[in-house]
Amino acid sequence: MTLTGVGGVGKTRLALRVAHDLRRVFPGGVRLVELASLKDPDLLPHTLMDSLGIREHAADASAVLDDYLRPRHMLLVLDNCEHLLEATADLADRLLRVAPKLRILATSRQALMIAGEHVYPVPTLPVPDTDVRLTPGVATQFAAVNLFAARAAAVVPGFEITPDNEQAVIQLCQRLDGIPLAIELAAVRLRVLSVEELAGRLDRRFELLSEGRRNLPERHQTLQALIDWSHELCTPTEQDLWAHASVFAGGFGLDALEAVCGDDVLAGGSLLDTVAGLTDKSILIRGEHGGHVRFRMLETLREYGQAQLRESGSEADVRRRHRDWYCRLIEKAAAEWFGPGQEAWAALLRVEHPNLRAALEFCLARPDERRFALRMAGLPWFLWAALGCMTEGRLWLDRALAMDRDPSLDRIWALGTAADIAIFQGDEAAATGLIDAAHDLAGRLDDPRGLAYATHMRGLRELGSDPSAAIPVLVEALERYACTDVPADYPNSVRPALAMAYLLSGELESAAEVVGEACQQCNQAGERWLLSYAMWARGILRLLQGELDQSEADLCEALQFKRFTPDSLGLAFILDALGWTAAARGDSERAAMLLGASDQVWQTVGVPLFGAKHLLARREHFQGVARQAMGDPAFDTAFARGGRLAVEDILTFALRERRVSSVEARRADDLLTPREREVAELVAQGMSSRNVAAKLVVSPRTVDVHVEHIFAKLGLNARAQIATWVAQQNATESPGRL
Numbered sequence: 075m076t077l078t079g080v081g082g083v084g085k086t087r088l089a090l091r092v093a094h095d096l097r098r099v100f101p102g103g104v105r106l107v108e109l110a111s112l113k114d115p116d117l118l119p120h121t122l123m124d125s126l127g128i129r130e131h132a133a134d135a136s137a138v139l140d141d142y143l144r145p146r147h148m149l150l151v152l153d154n155c156e157h158l159l160e161a162t163a164d165l166a167d168r169l170l171r172v173a174p175k176l177r178i179l180a181t182s183r184q185a186l187m188i189a190g191e192h193v194y195p196v197p198t199l200p201v202p203d204t205d206v207r208l209t210p211g212v213a214t215q216f217a218a219v220n221l222f223a224a225r226a227a228a229v230v231p232g233f234e235i236t237p238d239n240e241q242a243v244i245q246l247c248q249r250l251d252g253i254p255l256a257i258e259l260a261a262v263r264l265r266v267l268s269v270e271e272l273a274g275r276l277d278r279r280f281e282l283l284s285e286g287r288r289n290l291p292e293r294h295q296t297l298q299a300l301i302d303w304s305h306e307l308c309t310p311t312e313q314d315l316w317a318h319a320s321v322f323a324g325g326f327g328l329d330a331l332e333a334v335c336g337d338d339v340l341a342g343g344s345l346l347d348t349v350a351g352l353t354d355k356s357i358l359i360r361g362e363h364g365g366h367v368r369f370r371m372l373e374t375l376r377e378y379g380q381a382q383l384r385e386s387g388s389e390a391d392v393r394r395r396h397r398d399w400y401c402r403l404i405e406k407a408a409a410e411w412f413g414p415g416q417e418a419w420a421a422l423l424r425v426e427h428p429n430l431r432a433a434l435e436f437c438l439a440r441p442d443e444r445r446f447a448l449r450m451a452g453l454p455w456f457l458w459a460a461l462g463c464m465t466e467g468r469l470w471l472d473r474a475l476a477m478d479r480d481p482s483l484d485r486i487w488a489l490g491t492a493a494d495i496a497i498f499q500g501d502e503a504a505a506t507g508l509i510d511a512a513h514d515l516a517g518r519l520d521d522p523r524g525l526a527y528a529t530h531m532r533g534l535r536e537l538g539s540d541p542s543a544a545i546p547v548l549v550e551a552l553e554r555y556a557c558t559d560v561p562a563d564y565p566n567s568v569r570p571a572l573a574m575a576y577l578l579s580g581e582l583e584s585a586a587e588v589v590g591e592a593c594q595q596c597n598q599a600g601e602r603w604l605l606s607y608a609m610w611a612r613g614i615l616r617l618l619q620g621e622l623d624q625s626e627a628d629l630c631e632a633l634q635f636k637r638f639t640p641d642s643l644g645l646a647f648i649l650d651a652l653g654w655t656a657a658a659r660g661d662s663e664r665a666a667m668l669l670g671a672s673d674q675v676w677q678t679v680g681v682p683l684f685g686a687k688h689l690l691a692r693r694e695h696f697q698g699v700a701r702q703a704m705g706d707p708a709f710d711t712a713f714a715r716g717g718r719l720a721v722e723d724i725l726t727f728a729l730r731e732r733r734v735s736s737v738e739a740r741r742a743d744d745l746l747t748p749r750e751r752e753v754a755e756l757v758a759q760g761m762s763s764r765n766v767a768a769k770l771v772v773s774p775r776t777v778d779v780h781v782e783h784i785f786a787k788l789g790l791n792a793r794a795q796i797a798t799w800v801a802q803q804n805a806t807e808s809p810g811r812l
Contacts, residue, residue: 200217249273312352
């Protein structure tokens with residue numbers, strides 16, 4: 075269903091209310107996908123994956139979305155589709171065809187025009203008829219008048235509709251056609267005008283606009299007129315800041331606003347006063363993120379500001395300052411990433427993602443700016459992996475590399491970062507071409523940093539096919555890095571790979587030495603992201619040495635770090651290794667679930683274990699161990715259950731954290747049927763599905779279905795948790811039992 079209507083009519087608000095009221099109808103959940111700040115239709119699948127919590131994008135984004143949504147009974151709310159109409163329509167049409175239980179609720183100024191679409195024009199709020207004289211006090215029964223009264227009381231404490239101002243309020247709501255946004259903006263003006271003055275000014279302004287722009291729909295004229303008039307009531311400085319701030323996408327902090335908009339007109343203290351004025355007038359909306367104040371604009375007001383900026387002739391300059399700010403932000407993040415501020419940087423870069431996209435779009439749209447795109451996309455090599463955006467990063471890098479082919483140091487770095495992504499997506503052919511190009515260009519430009527980076531990437535590529543051959547290349551990369559001034563994260567990202575090369579070559583003592591050095595360097599610097607990879611390598615080392623308890627401890631410590639970055643690549647590596655350890659310990663059900671969870675994550679990244687044949691052989695070995703111990707049906711059931719877990723549930727299960735069910739104990743008991751309770755009791759006794767089936771004289775498949783229902787109803791994900799729950803129930807029912 076598509077909710078259509080003019081800007082400000084309340085399509086988004088209505089969609090959110092509908093989604094909230096229907097949330098229990100969709101067991102797969104309800105997800106909001108906000109498209110207002112998105113400009114590039116190619117990024118639509120990535121934005122959808124972000125909203126769904128798919129923390130990494132494989133090369134074939136369509137296939138990832140199809141596989142994720144196909145079995146789910148869920149509701150997607152696609153908000154503000156009109157500027158990406160064709161791309162949104164194509165995506166929605168395909169998803170609805172491949173996912174029969176999926177439902178989509180869209181908001182747009184135009185219908186998507188696809189098969190099966192139901193269009194619901196969102197009406198404006200009811201207003202009193204202009205030809206009917208109402209009895210005093212009856213006007214508040216109309217939603218438009220009631221909304222104005224509520225918003226006015228928020229602006230002017232004690233405001234209420236009286237016999238003296240009622241007609242003016244009715245007239246104002248009539249002239250605003252009952253558009254909620256228009257009413258809310260008008261109510262703000264009561265700080266400086268009476269209701270009568272407000273209605274009078276608005277009336278004249280609308281008449282002028284209707285005569286000047288007859289080609290627009292009447293309601294659009296009304297909203298345009300209100301925003302024009304609201305714009306005129308701002309001071310010239312406020313008008314300038316409104317226009318300048320429209321270059322931001324998604325939101326912005328005060329420091330960014332000062333850097334981008336703080337010119338001679340908007341300098342120093344005057345900018346703070348101007349921000350306060352625009353916030354008071356509801357042009358800017360204040361919020362907080364990570365302890366810092368951030369601002370945003372309603373999209374309608376942002377679009378209006380962009381039009382004003384274009385007309386002023388200063389759009390290119392302001393967008394260039396916007397790009398400069400985010401380029402400096404990237405450079406600072408790259409310089410400080412390897413250190414104690416890493417978690418704060420990860421949070422900031424994630425919230426600034428829409429602005430980074432806007433800056434890259436600006437660079438790629440202008441031939442003289444494309445070098446900046448190479449730098450912004452190539453310099454922060456960690457960004458695309460650590461923040462779960464590897465395929466998007468490769469998209470930007472491919473575009474920038476294709477548009478700016480001139481030899482440069484920035485091009486070397488962009489080639490190396492693109493190669494890094496290609497390696498871990500298992501695209502060996504592309505990686506080889508990118509590495510060779512980076513190495514050749516670094517040699518031509520006599521760039522020792524670039525040569526070290528290209529050598530590093532060559533070693534990673536070799537690790538996937540021949541670990542022994544990778545060792546001397548990675549050692550050479552470390553030596554080259556030592557002769558340059560690159561940040562410490564570059565050599566320290568080599569060490570986990572080198573340790574793994576030693577491990578897979580059977581040189582365990584050398585692996586222990588290298589991984590110990592990596593852990594020491596990271597701990598001394600207060601770094602956590604690369605430390606997680608070092609702990610992953612150490613966990614596998616302990617596994618091969620037979621130290622299973624310590625292996626799991628190291629891997630769980632590595633997994634804890636994945637809670638501050640959506641690093642799907644690292645998450646998949648660690649889950650795989652935890653599954654191997656569980657299989658080695660004989661905990662086959664846990665192994666199957668962990669391998670199923672890792673398999674799900676690998677599907678969103680690319681090729682499992684980036685196609686490294688030695689790692690894949692280890693995976694197949696331990697998976698075979700668990701399968702043989704459980705039998706094919708039980709293994710497949712547990713594997714599938716792990717593959718259905720959400721990321722937070724995966725972490726909870728893998729870390730052996732006690733999951734707190736949202737259902738209270740006695741209520742949970744009520745949810746189970748007598749047969750399900752009987753199955754739960756037998757499972758708690760340690761019986762397999764086959765043994766339970768024999769006792770109850772049913773098929774093992776029927777038992778598995780009952781177990782799945784128990785998991786779903788109680789919010790559990792392992793048979794051991796069923797045993798704990800049954801014990802708690804028995805203790806509650808018989809408090810005297812020891």
